[in-house]
Amino acid sequence: MSQVLDTPSSAPPPPAPVLPDDDPAALAARHGLTVSGARPTLSAYVRQLxxxxxxxxxFATAKLTAQYSQAKLGQVWQVATPLLNAAVYYFIFGVxxxxxxxxxxxxxxLVTGVFVWTFTQSSxxxxxxxxxxxxxxxRALHFPRAALPVSYALQQLQQLLFSMAALFVILLCFGVPVGVxxxxxxxxxxLQFVFNAGVAMIVARLGARTxxxxxxxxxxxxxxxxxxxxMWSIDRVLAGHPDLPRIVLLALRxxxxxVYIDLMRFALIDSFHASQLPHHVWALAVGWALLAGVGGFIYFWKAEETYGRG
Known part of the structure; x- marks a missing residue:
């Protein structure tokens, strides 16, 4: 008779059956795992930012330095661009x-209006x-995505501050005295930076999807x-058209x-008087900054886990 020797099999044992309560969510919770890119709480998000x-x-400084790196005049364009725009607007609207x-x-x-508007537009x-x-x-790094639109708004603020030197020279050349x-x-x-950053976060979420x-x-x-x-004085236009509907009057003022353009004109130009400002102008400036800044931040945060997907 021949004997058949039983040798141990090298095949792996069959997997243990998955119990009903061992779903992926339960396993992740058991081992302390969290969803990658999940939206944190609002307070935690603020701390991360x-x-x-x-x-x-x-990041803002690097983007600003690289913006004109390919141009021969380099950073001069930071000042030249709004000045050229002001020259064109002066010829068309002023002349x-x-x-x-x-x-x-x-x-x-005009130049003050162009510089301040360019800050909002570019942001x-x-x-x-x-x-x-x-x-x-x-997609490569984990960080609060709000850092991107905020850094872009900060980049435009840095560019404006760099250009303000040219604005001050223009004011002095046209006889505007330095004042308190x-x-x-x-x-x-x-306040304008907070407003710009808030709107930038709103359009950043919209642009990420569309x-x-x-x-x-x-x-x-x-x-x-x-x-x-x-390019024109809202106060003088409204004074010359008293029959405008009240809703148009409120929308313009x-x-x-x-509001931010006129605040800067009031601060820098002595011939621009407080009577040309809308009523409660500082309350308006603070209100717009809070509405756009806080509202835009929350609106952006709510879609945090969707950025970079799809």
Whole structure:
């Protein structure tokens, strides 16, 4: 008789059956695992963003340095671009259309408006591509995505501060004296930055889902500029048209872009008087900053876990 020797099998044992309560969520909770990219609580999100404040500053500075790195004049374009825009607007609106009539210190009035408006315009335009234009960074690293639109708004603030030297020279050349009121430019710019960052976060979320927003935004911003008193005095136009509907009057006077532009004019130009400002102008400036800043931040945070997917 032949004997058959039983040898141990090298095949792995069959997997243990998965119990009904061993679903993926239960296993993850048992081993302390969390969903990658999950939205944190609002307070935790604020702490994460503050912890990366140095990254936000460095990212904004690097973007500003690289913006004109390919141009021969380099950083000169930071000042030249708004000045050239102001020159074009002066010829079209101040000379051809006569909006300079009755406006004291029209050149400082116009240049201040152009510089302040450019800050808002550039912040919003950069915000539309904050997520969609940085998908590689969003998908590769884990960080609060709000850092991107905030850094783009900070980049535009840095550019404005760099350009303010040219604005001060223009004011002095046209006889505008240095005054204590110039210090009011600091809180006005701080409130405008909060407003710009909030709107940038709103359009960043919209642009992340619908990239076509970036193509539509220049038309919306151009329309907004024309009704914001950049090239003309809202106060004089309203005084010359007392029959305008009240809703139009309120829309022009409470327009957030016009509020921040007029605050800067009031701070820097001595011929721009408080009577030309809307009532409770500082309350309007603070209100718009809180509405856009806080509201935009919450609106952006609610879609945190969707950025970079799809």
């Amino acid at each position: 503050w912890a990366r404040r140095h990254f936000i500053t460095a 051809l259309m006569g909006t300079s009539r009755g406006v004291p210190d029209y050149v400082p009035f 919003i335009m950069a915000g539309t591509r904050a997520i969609s234009g940085s998908l590689g960074l969003v 009121s110039w210090l009011l430019a600091v809180p006005a710019l701080a 990239p076509d927003i970036a193509q539509l935004m220049p038309f919306l911003l151009r329309t907004w500029m024309y009704v914001s008193g950049v 409470c327009n957030p872009a016009a």
